[in-house]
Amino acid sequence: MVKKRQNVSIAAYIAILPMALTVLLAYLGTMLWTARVSVSSSRTFPASDFVGASQYVRLFSNERWLLSLQNVAVYGVLFIAACLIIGFLLAVFIDQKVMAEGALRTVFLYPYAMSFVATGLIWQWILNPELGIQEVLHKLGWTNAQFDWIVDQDMAIYTIVIATVWQASGLVMALMLSGLRGVDEEIWKAARIDGIPRWRVYGSIVLPMLGPSVSTAFVLLFVMVVKVFDAVVAMTQGGPGTASEVPAKFIMDYLFGRANIGLASAASIVLLLTVLAIVAPLYFVRNRRAALGA
Amino acid sequence: MMGQVVKLDKTADAARAAEQARLAAANDASIPTPRPRRNLAWTPARIGVYAFLIAAALFFLLPLYVMLVTSVKPMEEIRLGTLFALPRHFTLEPWAQAWSSACTGLECNGIKGGFWNSVAIVVPSTILSIAIGAVNGYALSFWRPRGAGLLFAVLMMGAFIPVQAMIYPLVRVLASVNLFSSLPGIILIHTIFGMPVMTLLFRNYYAALPLELFKAARIDGGGFWRIFLQLMLPMSTPVIVVAVIMQVTGIWNDFLLGLVFAGSEHLPMTVELNNIINTTTGERLYNVNMAATILTSIVPLALYFISGRWFVRGIASGAVKG
Numbered sequence: 001m002v003k004k005r006q007n008v009s010i011a012a013y014i015a016i017l018p019m020a021l022t023v024l025l026a027y028l029g030t031m032l033w034t035a036r037v038s039v040s041s042s043r044t045f046p047a048s049d050f051v052g053a054s055q056y057v058r059l060f061s062n063e064r065w066l067l068s069l070q071n072v073a074v075y076g077v078l079f080i081a082a083c084l085i086i087g088f089l090l091a092v093f094i095d096q097k098v099m100a101e102g103a104l105r106t107v108f109l110y111p112y113a114m115s116f117v118a119t120g121l122i123w124q125w126i127l128n129p130e131l132g133i134q135e136v137l138h139k140l141g142w143t144n145a146q147f148d149w150i151v152d153q154d155m156a157i158y159t160i161v162i163a164t165v166w167q168a169s170g171l172v173m174a175l176m177l178s179g180l181r182g183v184d185e186e187i188w189k190a191a192r193i194d195g196i197p198r199w200r201v202y203g204s205i206v207l208p209m210l211g212p213s214v215s216t217a218f219v220l221l222f223v224m225v226v227k228v229f230d231a232v233v234a235m236t237q238g239g240p241g242t243a244s245e246v247p248a249k250f251i252m253d254y255l256f257g258r259a260n261i262g263l264a265s266a267a268s269i270v271l272l273l274t275v276l277a278i279v280a281p282l283y284f285v286r287n288r289r290a291a292l293g294a
Numbered sequence: 295m296m297g298q299v300v301k302l303d304k305t306a307d308a309a310r311a312a313e314q315a316r317l318a319a320a321n322d323a324s325i326p327t328p329r330p331r332r333n334l335a336w337t338p339a340r341i342g343v344y345a346f347l348i349a350a351a352l353f354f355l356l357p358l359y360v361m362l363v364t365s366v367k368p369m370e371e372i373r374l375g376t377l378f379a380l381p382r383h384f385t386l387e388p389w390a391q392a393w394s395s396a397c398t399g400l401e402c403n404g405i406k407g408g409f410w411n412s413v414a415i416v417v418p419s420t421i422l423s424i425a426i427g428a429v430n431g432y433a434l435s436f437w438r439p440r441g442a443g444l445l446f447a448v449l450m451m452g453a454f455i456p457v458q459a460m461i462y463p464l465v466r467v468l469a470s471v472n473l474f475s476s477l478p479g480i481i482l483i484h485t486i487f488g489m490p491v492m493t494l495l496f497r498n499y500y501a502a503l504p505l506e507l508f509k510a511a512r513i514d515g516g517g518f519w520r521i522f523l524q525l526m527l528p529m530s531t532p533v534i535v536v537a538v539i540m541q542v543t544g545i546w547n548d549f550l551l552g553l554v555f556a557g558s559e560h561l562p563m564t565v566e567l568n569n570i571i572n573t574t575t576g577e578r579l580y581n582v583n584m585a586a587t588i589l590t591s592i593v594p595l596a597l598y599f600i601s602g603r604w605f606v607r608g609i610a611s612g613a614v615k616g
Contacts, residue, residue, distance in 0.1 A: 106599070111357075264458075276454075
């Protein structure tokens, strides 16, 4: 349905003024500002000089930044893969005409209603090496069991994966389930007549049909990965040491703790470009598909 | 003039009926309804399905269980290292302490201050962001002022921008108008960051309404605000409910924005919770910590359990931005 432009009254222009101001000042303006600061020598206060890419050069020779990039890459791959796999499996199993479906869905999704802070704090307690799961295993007689990841330099980042997967995989389940319910009943009938086992239908026919749900879930999870901050602060404070440092936390520390806004701005521009590089192509593909009517 | 009002009311009635029908249909489409269940035999495969689901459900419930039992145990019992055991001496003392006397550094006022701060932030932020989102969506769907489409496209990209790329300039701008570290400041911030999703939500809702409705109201002489207030808004209850759920949950659970913009007088509950638990002075009172965590999560959890399917609808509509 193509809508023709009405004789737009002045009131309509006044009404979208807040949106216009938000877009121009709060979104575009701040991004330009940040981009500008990232090519200056600013430390505590913004400087108006121009130092080219030297903040970026310094950024990429900063050990802590490189570590946080490495951490967020490991975290992102594991978090997205685990959420997609667990969410898809839960949706498929729930779709088997099971009893108490509503109750199960409620159980799988409730963590998503909780904040990342609360999520981090709960798992910090459960994984506490003195009184948490490790101690329970010891009490059960498995005295050399080791599960102290949260205080282990090499393993701390995985505890954040566990906590946030618990929080977010219900979201994927909800998205996948509504995708599954949209699959035509005829496909199931045809498959049954041809004697194709159900799991093969899921793998070879239904999963490809869920493309849009998967890409939606992927984008949502990806944005969560880039923004991961609350859970890290609550759970490990980036530690032990700097072992679970992530870019969002790096930027906050350099903005407010270390008063180095030039470096922090360069880091946030890198973050911004990463998001655009991943999200824009997905957007483009989707719009093209929509335009082609496929 | 009177005639016009009556006509407009009639259009509104017809529209409301149409909307209800549409909503019933939309309900079926957007919420996964179970397929009719047949009596299935207890084959090994069936048992496997249930075994998987029950195991998964236990994993998802475990943290809630641990949190609850920890919060009603005395510290002596917690020190025994029996994480999963039920309390032997049930006590509500940790809850009372968490609410009114838990310490953050030197101050020991519990988390109740944070609770009321969060309420003071959430209520106006929710109302303001929904009001602006609704007006935006309405203007974009029906009036389409020049340039609005482009603004909307940029706004949608804004939904993906890492907050970090905007924080410092926003701090400076708010500071220059004396709104930094103030209640109006944090409310404004939540309104700005809620705008993409709220606008999208209302735009999609209004775009699905029949255009004839709007045209009829125009012919009847309705202006911009009158059509909005008398025709569109009364039909918007379902989308407003979804918007309220999304905003209350999102703003209540926010940590980063509250930490930066609210100022020490108005710190939201999530920030206070983190301060209480990750404070390094004294013995860590795990029972008090867990009680405080539950208290902080109660509002969004209650909203989730009460609203059920509406919550899922919010996810589905919020997800459209992907």
